[in-house]
Amino acid sequence: MPTKIEKDAATGQMTTGHEWDGIKELNTPLPKWWLYTFYATIVFGIVYMVLYPAWPSLSDHTKGALGWTQRGELAQKMEAEQQRLAPIMARIEATDIADIRNDPELMGYVAAAGRVAFADNCAGCHGAGGAGAAGGFPSLADDDWIWGGTPDQILQTVSYGVRNANENSRINDMPRFGVDQLLDRAQIDDVAEYVLAMSGTATDAAAAERGAAVYAENCASCHGEKGEGIVDLGGPRLNDGIWLYGGDKASVVHSITYARRGNMPAWAERLDPATVKVLAAYVHALGGGQ
Amino acid sequence: MHGQIDTVEKPPAKPSAGKGAKPAPVAMTADDLPLYANRVKVYPKAVKGLYRNLKWAVLAFCLTLYYVMPWVRWDRGPGAPDQALLIDMGAPRAYFFWIEIWPQEVYFITGLLVLGAIGLFLVTSLFGRLWCGYACPQTVWTDLFMMVERWIEGDRGARMRLDQSPMSAGKLARKTAKHGVWFLIALATGGAWVLYFNDAPTFVVEFFTGQATVQQYFFVGLFTASTYLLAGWAREQVCTYMCPWPRFQAAMLDTQSMVVTYEKWRGEPRGKTKGAVPPDGFGDCIDCGQCVAACPTGIDIRDGLQLECIGCGLCIDACNEIMTKVGRPLNLVRFDTEANQLARACGQSTGWKPVRPRTLIYAGVLTVVAAVMLTALLLRTTLEVNVLRDRAPLYVTLSDGDIRNGYTLKILNKRREALTFQLSVTGIEGARLVVQDVGETAGGGTVPLAAAPDKVETFRVFVIAPPAALAQESNPIDFVVEEPLSGDRDAYDAVFVGPHKTQRK
Known part of the structure; x- marks a missing residue:
């Protein structure tokens, strides 16, 4: 209940004028440091509201005197970062890819920038570190290259991609031997055995022998007489242990019957030339570059 | 609601305690002690004597070491910094004269800290809180700041009067001068700290020409502010409330540790008596209060060894000054062991046993750690x-x-x-x-x-x-x-x- 506001004898402090069961409450002031800090935060808050975006409206918000936005700050930082990297990116753009590969300083940059660009753009299909993935996503770390593993060949492939609309795109189309009835089932079976024999995994020697003639007539023009592959035509090598679509007989039969036609975008259409070069140099250094 | 309100006895009128005045002495039990008490500002009085001189000497040595070390050069050949003591965060390397430490070898620094801790244990069990009283940076800089304060505002009495007097031009001038000098010392301290992390001559030029980095200015500012606050304002509160060491250093002490102690057996009962021989019924203590006035933490050593005592021995000097004047035996307050005090009280022979299981263990661990570190340093691979x-x-x-x-x-x-x-x-x-x-x-x-x-x-x-x-x-x-x-x-x-x-x- 309210009582008189009076001075407490013991402490010299005023009471609040409230009393509960004989207990009166002292009106002890807030500590000065606390109070001043509190005032300072109020001043800070007002200044902040004037300078920065603060109040929402139905469709917009106050802009603040500084015109600051989080997006603007990000854009500024990105701009500054690009400015910072501009000299080395210009050098990379002006340097031949083979020379980049031999320049330790540029390769130091490629190792860092390439890893990021690769993870952003390439790893989705080719896997982290260029490990490749089952189902037609080639490993970029091994020494088997469908379109060539020299720096220039890799740069060409990265720039223009494979089987896309770009006029410089790498293109070759394997005929659908089974679907289009170019070969009958027995012939496909025989030639599959013959292809497997090239890497020593055939199980039917007689069939493989029969397949030799079929291979020479239908396959050798792209895949090479001995299955060594023809890089200029993009004809994959068949006589090694690396299989893009599986090396068991069923997979090989499927490949011959339906043909496989993987795609890759033309990265020159999406990325700036220096980044494309960085990617090519990075891929070349993954371990399989020639 | 109660029908009647008990009449409360009016408490005794509060003594009109001015700011900084000592509260009236009241016999208190533990239950009476308040949970919170406002700080009573300490105005330590200047003293002269052996321990004061020792303290000046250690202070001069420590400060000289601190300010001079970054300027010592050490030739390491081309391409390497020529600063004897340098922690180069950018490189990142730490240099100590002929030793160079890579970040992978930070365990050497851990080893140094372990050595420091065990060394502290050993010294404490032998001589009490020598570190606190003489070598701790908090003590050294507080002492330095107090010296400045005494020089500008005068000794204890003058300072107390100045603080209680209303603001005047003279008071303002003195206060401004004091804080100005404090700030300069703090700046030199914060600046010197940064020198250990930068090439000293280069940094000093950069600092004063505005070419140093934001981080460098920040750290100089940070250490300037902390020096100013800790040595100028917080002082003994750092030792009593902030530092963990006083809370557990008692675990290192035993009856054979040398500590600052009051010879209660001959001092009591105290009284304001005169003459070389105290009258009957009185001890040697004339209750002049000089030991309290001189104490940098504001305690009464006659209450016995306590948490706040940093073991600096200034009360010994203060007491001896008075005892010399009165003509009574010196060292009523002295560095002594608890066992000796008991022996003296009973008139038995005294002695000191520095070699005890406790000190042997500390010394043993110290030796082992030092040996391990030395071996690691000698076998350090390149x-x-x-x-x-x-x-x-x-x-x-x-x-x-x-x-x-x-x-x-x-x-x-x-x-x-x-x-x-x-x-x-x-x-x-x-x-x-x-x-x-x-x-x-x-x-x-x-x-x-x-x-x-x-x-x-x-x-x-x-x-x-x-x-x-x-x-x-x-x-x-x-x-x-x-x-x-x-x-x-x-x-x-x-x-x-x-x-x-x-x-x-």
Whole structure:
């Protein structure tokens, strides 16, 4: 209940004028440091509201005197970062890819920038570190290259991609031997055995022998007489242990019957030339570059 | 609601305590002690004597060491900093005269801290809180700040009067001068701290020409502010409330530890008596209060050893000054052991046993840690090899069926000369070693790797092995790096991963 506001004898402090069961409450002031800090935060808050975006409206918000936005700050930082990297990116753009590969300083940059660009753009299909993935996503770390593993060949492939609309795109189309009835089932079976024999995994020697003639007539023009592959035509090598679509007989039969036609975008259409070069140099250094 | 309110006895009128005045002495039990008490500002009185001189000497030594050390030069040859004591965060290296520490060897610093802690235990169990009273930076700078304060505002009485007097031009001038000098000392302290992390002559020029970095100015500001606050304002509160050491240092003390103590047996009962021989019924203590006035933490040593006592011995000097005037025996307050005090009280012979199980254990641990550190320092290698295996891809199958693993190999060349190391791998039969863009070898040969002085060199390394040589999925492989001329050698045990065994045909 309210009582008189009076001075407490013991402490010299005023009471609040409230009393509960004989207990009166002292009106002890807030500590000065606390109070001043509190005032300072109020001043800070007002200044902040004037300078920065603060109040929402139905469709917009106050802009603040500084015109600051989080997006603007990000854009500024990105701009500054690009400015910072501009000299080395210009050098990379002006340097031949083979020379980049031999320049330790540029390769130091490629190792860092390439890893990021690769993870952003390439790893989705080719896997982290260029490990490749089952189902037609080639490993970029091994020494088997469908379109060539020299720096220039890799740069060409990265720039223009494979089987896309770009006029410089790498293109070759394997005929659908089974679907289009170019070969009958027995012939496909025989030639599959013959292809497997090239890497020593055939199980039917007689069939493989029969397949030799079929291979020479239908396959050798792209895949090479001995299955060594023809890089200029993009004809994959068949006589090694690396299989893009599986090396068991069923997979090989499927490949011959339906043909496989993987795609890759033309990265020159999406990325700036220096980044494309960085990617090519990075891929070349993954371990399989020639 | 109560029908009646008890009449409360009016408490005794509060003594009109001015700011800083000592509260009236009241006999208090533990239950009476308030949980919170406002700080009573301490105005330590100037004293002269042995311990004061010792304290000045230690203060001068510590401050000289602190301000001068960054300027000591030490030639390490071209390309290396010539500052004897330097922690270079950017490099990152720490230099201590002829010793150079890499971040990988930070355990040397851990060892120093361990040595410091155990040394503190040993000294405390022998001589009490010598560290607190003489060498602790808090004590040294507080003493320095008090000296300035005394010089500008006068001694205890003058300072108390000044604080109680209303603001005047004279008071303002003195206060401004005091805080100005404090600030300059604090700035010199904060500045000198940063010198240990930067080349001193370069930094001083940069600092005053505005060319230092924001971080450098920030840290100078930070240490300036903390010095000013801790030594100017917080003072004994740091020791009493902030520092953990006083809370557990008592665990190092026993009856044979030398501590500042009051000879209660001959001082009591105290009384304001005169003459060389106290009258009957009184002890030697004339209750002049000088020991309290001199105490930098504002305690009464006659209450016995207490948490707040930093063991500086200034009360001893204060008491001896008075005792000399009165003509009574000196050292009524003295450095002594508890056992000796008991012996003296009973008139028995005194002695001091510095060799006790406690001190032996501390000294033993100190020796062991020091020996371990010294051995580690003497056996410190100048070559270290680290190998990190690629995780993606785990391994690569090459067109001829061989398996390839990729590694990142780092050579830490801690020597100040360019060296050519020889890299080889062992553990896998027929393994081929390829260092990207450097060279390759097969059949147990080596690849030469050039390393610049005092640098970490990074190499991409591929190891290619025929599948037949792989006994299991994960195979041990050793990378060995040797420098033939110096005989430096380091090896790294890594693994070589091949296809899962069940997947192979």
